[in-house]
Amino acid sequence: MKKWFPLILVVIFAAWGLSGLKPLPPKDGFDLKAFGQLPVLWNGRVQPFDSVGQNALLSMSGKSSVRTDDKKNLSATEWLLEAIAKPEQADSRKVFRAQHPDLENLLGSKNAQLEYYSFNDLTNHLEEIEKKAKALVESEGEREDAAKLRTPFQKDLMHLYESIILYHFKIKNAVEPEGAVDFTRELGVFHEKIPAGLIALQASEAGEEYDKADLQTIAAFFRRYQTMSRYASPLTVPPKSGEPRQAWSNMGNSLMESMRSNEIHPAVTHLAAIATTYAKNQPAEFNKAVSEYRGWLQSNNLSREMKKGGQEFLFNQLQPFYKAMVIYVAALLLGCAFWLNLSEWVRRSAFSLLGLAFVIHTVGLLFRMYLEGRPPVTNLYSSAIFVGWGAVVLGIILEKIFKGGIGLVAAAFVGFVTQIIAHHLSLSGDTMEMLRAVLDTNIWLSTHVVVITTGYASMFVAGLLAIIYILRGFFTKTLSPDTAKSLTRMVYGIICFATLFSFVGTILGGIWADQSWGRFWGWDPKENGALLIVIWCAIVLHARWGGLVKERGLMALAVFGNIITSFSWFGVNMLGIGLHSYGFMDSAATWLTIFIASQVLIILLALLPPRFWASFKTGNNSIQPTPSKKVLIES
Numbered sequence: 001m002k003k004w005f006p007l008i009l010v011v012i013f014a015a016w017g018l019s020g021l022k023p024l025p026p027k028d029g030f031d032l033k034a035f036g037q038l039p040v041l042w043n044g045r046v047q048p049f050d051s052v053g054q055n056a057l058l059s060m061s062g063k064s065s066v067r068t069d070d071k072k073n074l075s076a077t078e079w080l081l082e083a084i085a086k087p088e089q090a091d092s093r094k095v096f097r098a099q100h101p102d103l104e105n106l107l108g109s110k111n112a113q114l115e116y117y118s119f120n121d122l123t124n125h126l127e128e129i130e131k132k133a134k135a136l137v138e139s140e141g142e143r144e145d146a147a148k149l150r151t152p153f154q155k156d157l158m159h160l161y162e163s164i165i166l167y168h169f170k171i172k173n174a175v176e177p178e179g180a181v182d183f184t185r186e187l188g189v190f191h192e193k194i195p196a197g198l199i200a201l202q203a204s205e206a207g208e209e210y211d212k213a214d215l216q217t218i219a220a221f222f223r224r225y226q227t228m229s230r231y232a233s234p235l236t237v238p239p240k241s242g243e244p245r246q247a248w249s250n251m252g253n254s255l256m257e258s259m260r261s262n263e264i265h266p267a268v269t270h271l272a273a274i275a276t277t278y279a280k281n282q283p284a285e286f287n288k289a290v291s292e293y294r295g296w297l298q299s300n301n302l303s304r305e306m307k308k309g310g311q312e313f314l315f316n317q318l319q320p321f322y323k324a325m326v327i328y329v330a331a332l333l334l335g336c337a338f339w340l341n342l343s344e345w346v347r348r349s350a351f352s353l354l355g356l357a358f359v360i361h362t363v364g365l366l367f368r369m370y371l372e373g374r375p376p377v378t379n380l381y382s383s384a385i386f387v388g389w390g391a392v393v394l395g396i397i398l399e400k401i402f403k404g405g406i407g408l409v410a411a412a413f414v415g416f417v418t419q420i421i422a423h424h425l426s427l428s429g430d431t432m433e434m435l436r437a438v439l440d441t442n443i444w445l446s447t448h449v450v451v452i453t454t455g456y457a458s459m460f461v462a463g464l465l466a467i468i469y470i471l472r473g474f475f476t477k478t479l480s481p482d483t484a485k486s487l488t489r490m491v492y493g494i495i496c497f498a499t500l501f502s503f504v505g506t507i508l509g510g511i512w513a514d515q516s517w518g519r520f521w522g523w524d525p526k527e528n529g530a531l532l533i534v535i536w537c538a539i540v541l542h543a544r545w546g547g548l549v550k551e552r553g554l555m556a557l558a559v560f561g562n563i564i565t566s567f568s569w570f571g572v573n574m575l576g577i578g579l580h581s582y583g584f585m586d587s588a589a590t591w592l593t594i595f596i597a598s599q600v601l602i603i604l605l606a607l608l609p610p611r612f613w614a615s616f617k618t619g620n621n622s623i624q625p626t627p628s629k630k631v632l633i634e635s
Helices: 005-021 032-036 049-061 076-085 101-106 119-140 152-171 183-205 212-231 251-261 266-279 283-299 303-318 320-341 344-372 380-402 406-428 442-475 481-517 525-545 551-575 588-607
Strands: 039-042 045-048 094-098 115-118
Touching (some): 005 303, 005 320, 005 344, 032 049, 032 283, 039 049, 039 303, 045 049, 045 303, 049 076, 049 152, 049 406, 076 152, 094 119, 094 152, 101 152, 115 119, 119 152, 183 212, 183 251, 183 266, 251 266, 266 283, 283 303, 303 320, 303 344, 320 344, 320 406, 344 380, 344 406, 380 406, 380 442, 380 551, 406 442, 442 481, 442 551, 481 525, 525 551
Antiparallel strands (some): 039 045, 094 115
């Protein structure tokens, strides 16, 4: 059984990982998959309706699905359809997040903890929320750093207010105006009334006699669709054949244009039919309307957009990074279990799962690159994905060489943690957003950014191995001389590797800066952060070469490298200044501070005299450090 256990584990987890490939059966007869794949334009890029729903839900609630009162889960696509066609049901879903106790008291909650609210729960508080949010914005004026100086209550208030705007105005009006009973029939009446209404309008402007009823009718439609044009998002109406590919518009703008052309865009008619049949619970008609719209898209040379929508829908269903994260956790637990009983079959099981997680991680990374048409790192979210991937590569190599479980534990831990970081970064919205103009250069994204991010990954792996050395040596008696020497070689070798990549990446960044901004170096915070990593690597290597530090000193310096690398990667963005400040997040500063504090505590442990270390005490096959006059940090 022990011989086959690794294979059994891999088969089970692989089957779960591939479950996203299973065709989704129609739910209650509705082909939600076909609808979820339909393309729209949002955040500057073509994406499927499914991604719109997922990104909106993540931004509003931090989740990619909705839990109903009867303990069922609504997919992002189903929730989006509900918000568009059945707003009375969507209004009862608890998708609005509130965390601050003062905000919860404002909403009538007595629990000082994370709470979720439905739009119906907020109805009686909308005026007060809007009043407080607008007062806050007015008090801040035009200060660029205003958002960063807000109190936790103000941040939570603005998040709730922006979530309400996103849901109530943008999402609910994406396909039909809120309150539409039968949008298909409404469009028929609208199209019929346009000629007479325009005649009445022109006569009124010319001071001639006109039919007041016709004018009032067209004016009512105008107000209705003008409101829709102002708020509706995403852009759901694609260009017709022969129009520029970027000529998408929202439903309101398209209908306003219909008043001038006396012609309703075919996509508007198709989308209206989809919304109407879903609202009337007519699955056969709904599926037919979706199929007819897909046919129209195909006939109007929008097959590329349809293909992109289908591929991104598949990516969303696969959830490769979430599944890799779960498997990394399983590998991590088995790796720790191997340290407890040293059974080889446990190590092989852990290493097999690590390999599977790495394959899924790699597939997700490559799939995402294909969808974006970009190198692997384009923003903070993708940098977390890539840093984790690079760390796992290093961990696998170390485990293949040393076979002590250290490499696999380090790889699984970093892989898991970076996926957690990526998830929290995704809460800000679309993770495949349009690049800033200065970043829109694939050659530099695939050289400078990839190389220097590989340097980040290497430094974190070295730091984690050092943490393993310190914690095992201080708290347990398992840090044998051989294990200590192996860890020392690993840390030293990886820091050499990190030095090379960090230095080359920094030089490449200077060349990119010279091409983009006309100067090789400007002492920008991000540039300084990259330089700090190179300088610190040089300090560590010189201290080791010169005999200023031995094993424990090297480990303490490597852990401090985690602090410098985390500041270069995340910290400079928290400053909110400089040409590289692309990824500010309110919550990141707190977590960064906690992380730095934890690293300082570990360094303090490393500096305690050997007599306090469990593995250094006599009588337990411990390491006996040799004093040296050259040692500044006791070996």
